[in-house]
Amino acid sequence: PAVPRPATPSCASFPDQEAAQAAFAAEPVRLALLDGDGDGLACEQLKSRLDPRTGEPQAPPQKPVPPAGPPPLRVPERSALLATGQHFGLATATREETSQLEGALARQTSMESFYDGWDSDYDEARVTAAWRDGRLPVMTWESRPLADPTDLTDYSLPSIAAGDHDAYLAAYAAEVDALGLPVVIRFDHEMNGDWYRWTEVSKSGPPKNPQGSYVEAWRHVHEVFEAAGAGDEVIWVWAPNRIDNLTSSRFRPISEYYPGDEYVDWVGMSGYLRPEDVTRQQPTFAATFDKTLAALRAVAPGKPILLAEVGATEDGSTESRRLKTLWTASFFEGLARQDDVVGFTWFNFAISEAGNTNDWRVDSEPDVLLATAEGLAASGYGFEVGKSFSLRPIVRTAPDPEPTPEPTPTTEPAPTTAPTTGPSPTTGPTPGPSPTSSPATSSPTSTPASPTAPPATPTATPTATPTATPTPASSPAPSTSA
16 A cells, blocks of 8 residues: 655644744645745744743744845045046947947946937936946036927927926926936027027028027026926036127127036037038138137136037948048047047937938048047047946146246445445335236138028938948937038
8 A cells, every 4th residue: 555645734723933933944845835925935924933031922934025126326425526637439329339339448437429309208227327337417408309309399499588488398397306317408509590499590581589589598497497496416517509600790709608617517518520621721720629628718717518419421432431530630639639629529420311311420431430439549539348437527737827026146246435325225025927828719710602501300321331220309410510
């Protein structure tokens, strides 16, 4: 006859939970019924053994706590970020494309650029992902609908300044504050042109907004963020367009759009080598940036500068490729001489309009990619592959002081028989050299043709490998006058 198997014990067979747990741990398959809810604890209804020190039952067993997900982010404070530099960013269609370019350049970005409109909530996931990858998030925030182009909401500058959008702004700012991660906001950029709805001029007809309304709108948005407690997280960037290509009399000096030092943390600009530029100027950093940088320093002395959008085009011709390569090399040479420039973002898209393609990408040609990689390595912008995000303070190089002239020796006067009066008093020691002031700037007087508006929906066109990803609606093409 078959040997009878021992009966499977129940929880009632054990004096306490610890005994049941020990038996279950020894034979988890045969005694699986002791763990009715499958959480790894047997006979949870039984009392624990008495604590020998107190005579009271010990605390009930605790269920295993699952991992809480990724560890908490440790990021620098906004105050620490304000005085840092050598940031490098790429504006791309996807984060995956950015990672691929980092590999091709053998250089890691330290900024992540993206665009958002006023028909979207704060992109907390994007900001968090940027910091997890060791990148300072830089958001271009445009007071227009980007997710829904059919949105007919009045986003005029007077409506913003009047508080018509305060409910949205307050909720947005509260999300920024609640997330608690620093973010750079470039609000309503290139305001000195005529292609965006937040400008104060038009190509023809009446102005899009009253004069002075841009400053009023900027200040109001800033004040809403401060009231919501988000001021401790935001680095505000005021970034006009390159000025030397805006030659019409309807364009006003950028000083008229400046909100004031207390409302701005960094200043910036957009600057590109465009197809029309190659016929009227040298493909150099100086030709593209110098006049606008001088104007920024005059308007906001001492403010750090972010080159928020940069790039050079080529149309596939041998000559355009040559000029783009020269401009790229010159860009990094010029960048090395700018002590107050804290970073730059390269606009990495190929844009088709009116049957023509402008390829702004750093990997459009092997020579351009090589010039970019060499320039990044030499300049120190961005990070070496495998390095984590770190703060690097802005280092300003002071000019060498002028030497103080040696005093001219004087001879003793010859003695005389008659008494003489004391020496005449002098006017005091000769003062040292006067400090050199910042160079004065003036509005440029070049006469290239007036800019034209960018297309409403640019389309990315694939060229050389790697293939360009189509530009998303939320990432507009660079203005045609940058």
